[in-house]
Amino acid sequence: MAIRAVSHDERSAFGLLAGLVAVLMAVTAFPILYSLWISLFAVNLRRPLRMPFVGLDNYIAVLSSPAFWESAGRTALFSAMAVAAVLVIATLVAVLLDQEFPGRRVLSACLLIPWAIPSVANGLMWKWIYDANYGALNGLLLQLGFINSAMIWLGDANRTLPLIANAFIWKEVPLAAILLLVTLKSIPSDLYAAAAVDGAPAFRRFVAITLPALRPGFLLVALYEAMMAIRHFDLFFLLTEGGPGGASDVVAWRIYVETFRNLSFGTGAAMSYILALATLLMSYALIRSMAEKL
Amino acid sequence: MIVPRPIGPRVVRAAILAAASVLLLAYVLAPVAWLLSSSLQTEREIVSIPPHWIPDHPTAQNFRAIFATGLGLAQPSPNGADPASGGFIPSVAGNLLPAMGNSFIVATAVVILNLLIGVPAAYAIAKIRFRGRGVALYAILATRVIPDIALVVPFFLVVRKLGLLDNLASLIITYLAITVPFSVFVLASFFEQMPDDLDRAARVDGCSRLQVLLRVFLPLARPALVAISLFAFLASWNEFLLALMFTQTAASQTLPIIVAGITSDFTVSFSFLNAAGVLAVLPPVALAVIFERYIVSGLTAGAVKG
Numbered sequence: 001m002a003i004r005a006v007s008h009d010e011r012s013a014f015g016l017l018a019g020l021v022a023v024l025m026a027v028t029a030f031p032i033l034y035s036l037w038i039s040l041f042a043v044n045l046r047r048p049l050r051m052p053f054v055g056l057d058n059y060i061a062v063l064s065s066p067a068f069w070e071s072a073g074r075t076a077l078f079s080a081m082a083v084a085a086v087l088v089i090a091t092l093v094a095v096l097l098d099q100e101f102p103g104r105r106v107l108s109a110c111l112l113i114p115w116a117i118p119s120v121a122n123g124l125m126w127k128w129i130y131d132a133n134y135g136a137l138n139g140l141l142l143q144l145g146f147i148n149s150a151m152i153w154l155g156d157a158n159r160t161l162p163l164i165a166n167a168f169i170w171k172e173v174p175l176a177a178i179l180l181l182v183t184l185k186s187i188p189s190d191l192y193a194a195a196a197v198d199g200a201p202a203f204r205r206f207v208a209i210t211l212p213a214l215r216p217g218f219l220l221v222a223l224y225e226a227m228m229a230i231r232h233f234d235l236f237f238l239l240t241e242g243g244p245g246g247a248s249d250v251v252a253w254r255i256y257v258e259t260f261r262n263l264s265f266g267t268g269a270a271m272s273y274i275l276a277l278a279t280l281l282m283s284y285a286l287i288r289s290m291a292e293k294l
Numbered sequence: 295m296i297v298p299r300p301i302g303p304r305v306v307r308a309a310i311l312a313a314a315s316v317l318l319l320a321y322v323l324a325p326v327a328w329l330l331s332s333s334l335q336t337e338r339e340i341v342s343i344p345p346h347w348i349p350d351h352p353t354a355q356n357f358r359a360i361f362a363t364g365l366g367l368a369q370p371s372p373n374g375a376d377p378a379s380g381g382f383i384p385s386v387a388g389n390l391l392p393a394m395g396n397s398f399i400v401a402t403a404v405v406i407l408n409l410l411i412g413v414p415a416a417y418a419i420a421k422i423r424f425r426g427r428g429v430a431l432y433a434i435l436a437t438r439v440i441p442d443i444a445l446v447v448p449f450f451l452v453v454r455k456l457g458l459l460d461n462l463a464s465l466i467i468t469y470l471a472i473t474v475p476f477s478v479f480v481l482a483s484f485f486e487q488m489p490d491d492l493d494r495a496a497r498v499d500g501c502s503r504l505q506v507l508l509r510v511f512l513p514l515a516r517p518a519l520v521a522i523s524l525f526a527f528l529a530s531w532n533e534f535l536l537a538l539m540f541t542q543t544a545a546s547q548t549l550p551i552i553v554a555g556i557t558s559d560f561t562v563s564f565s566f567l568n569a570a571g572v573l574a575v576l577p578p579v580a581l582a583v584i585f586e587r588y589i590v591s592g593l594t595a596g597a598v599k600g
Contacts (some may be wrong), residue, residue: 020415026470031448116582118532231441272444
């Protein structure tokens with residue numbers, strides 16, 4: 001069927017798809033191409049009339065800047081911490097919700113609360129919890145006797161990234177747990193029954209049956225959460241603004257500063273492109289490495 | 295000799311499940327409970343050490359101040375005590391209700407556009423054979439790999455050129471990029487599960503494609519429609535980055551923008567800050583808890599396919 005007339009069905013399909021295609025062209029394809037174009041110019045809103053073509057100079061400038069690589073390292077560290085913790089906690093939550101017990105429905109309804117909370121409110125909430133003077137974290141740890149004097153949590157460069165990651169993890173665990181629960185439900189129950197007959201203890205059953213069966217779920221969650229963590233901006237803006245002393249200056253924050261504070265749109269666009277490509281490469285590598293083990 | 299009865303494995307299991315449930319509930323609810331508790335305290339109480347986990351004298355004055363100034367019944371009064379003790383009302387207090395209105399308008403418009411665009415497209419992808427159908431769904435989903443922050447620069451330049459800065463339309467249009475791909479994905483997965491015979495029978499009866507969609511598929515797709523409406527609403531209600539770029543005045547600022555401004559405003563009392571947080575959290579959390587079943591099945595539909 002080398003040459004085929006457009007069938008009646010195809011015509012109606014294209015009609016039904018027209019709205020979607022128009023929207024995706026306008027708000028996705030066009031901006032992606034436009035930002036590629038911008039990234040080849042020295043665009044600076046402070047000098048709007050001069051917009052010289054600079055080729056790949058923006059990319060070279062970004063990639064040869066040590067500060068950019070330090071930010072990239074922070075993004076990688078933040079993402080690794082976040083994804084690992086989300087996977088572990090969400091697995092435990094999913095295993096719990098996979099059991100039958102009274103109150104399970106209430107529990108899974110409450111689980112959606114962090115997922116639904118706006119990231120700005122999440123940031124406000126954790127900033128207040130971490131507050132050095134009146135925050136709940138200091139209050140709780142002092143009352144329990146774990147610390148003797150109030151700590152400056154977010155102001156400590158060594159603690160900033162893990163603490164921001166903690167706020168991120170809290171919000172991301174519910175979705176990850178729901179996705180893992182779907183995979184858990186697909187495990188045939190006779191597998192467990194057979195293992196129980198063989199006398200395998202619960203922990204052995206978990207390692208031998210549950211964990212391997214969860215692999216596709218792990219891949220999906222790791223992929224999604226890594227994408228979310230790499231691009232995450234809101235909590236960095238709300239909690240620390242890249243501080244203290246650049247300790248939370250991740251790539252997403254750097255793009256924001258470069259674009260909207262330094263008004264260097266060309267550099268900002270080049271950096272966004274590098275981030276997008278890195279995300280793509282990361283997704284590809286993750287799929288390849290985890291698909292091999294499936 | 296009395297032998298102690300061995301604790302049965304069922305009791306152990308129940309104990310472990312109960313302990314794990316309490317732990318999870320505490321993990322999920324404690325931060326939110328602290329936010330709520332703080333919003334109901336006076337400034338004098340909120341700075342007590344150790345913190346009062348449950349307020350001694352709960353007060354709704356913060357919320358009263360937000361509603362009174364938002365409805366124009368009271369003026370902000372930047373002098374005096376904190377709003378929870380009466381008197382002082384920060385000047386941003388009056389912006390919270392209008393911002394909530396803006397958030398509501400944007401989210402509702404995005405939901406309607408998602409349905410208008412997503413339903414026909416998902417039906418076509420699920421039930422009509424056309425060239426490129428196999429990759430269409432994945433191509434649509436792949437657009438979400440691009441970080442939002444990479445779209446910000448081109449969006450900003452276009453929005454500025456169109457004169458739509460500080461206009462709700464800029465948010466409504468750009469939020470489609472965030473929401474439509476997922477809506478189409480969830481709906482198409484749902485439509486695909488419906489038998490093709492349903493489609494064929496109606497077509498034999500002389501229905502056009504559009505009629506089949508409207509009369510046969512839509513009524514059956516209610517749960518999926520509820521789910522994607524909720525996703526689009528929550529995503530729009532919660533979105534921060536694009537709103538931060540495109541809005542400049544209270545005329546178009548959405549709730550997250552006003553709340554973020556309060557977070558970094560050192561003149562606002564801690565208890566008022568938390569009240570603003572509660573205000574932003576309440577609508578999405580209520581929707582999520584009420585429609586939990588639809589949300590979970592919608593997310594699940596997306597996951598099983600992907």
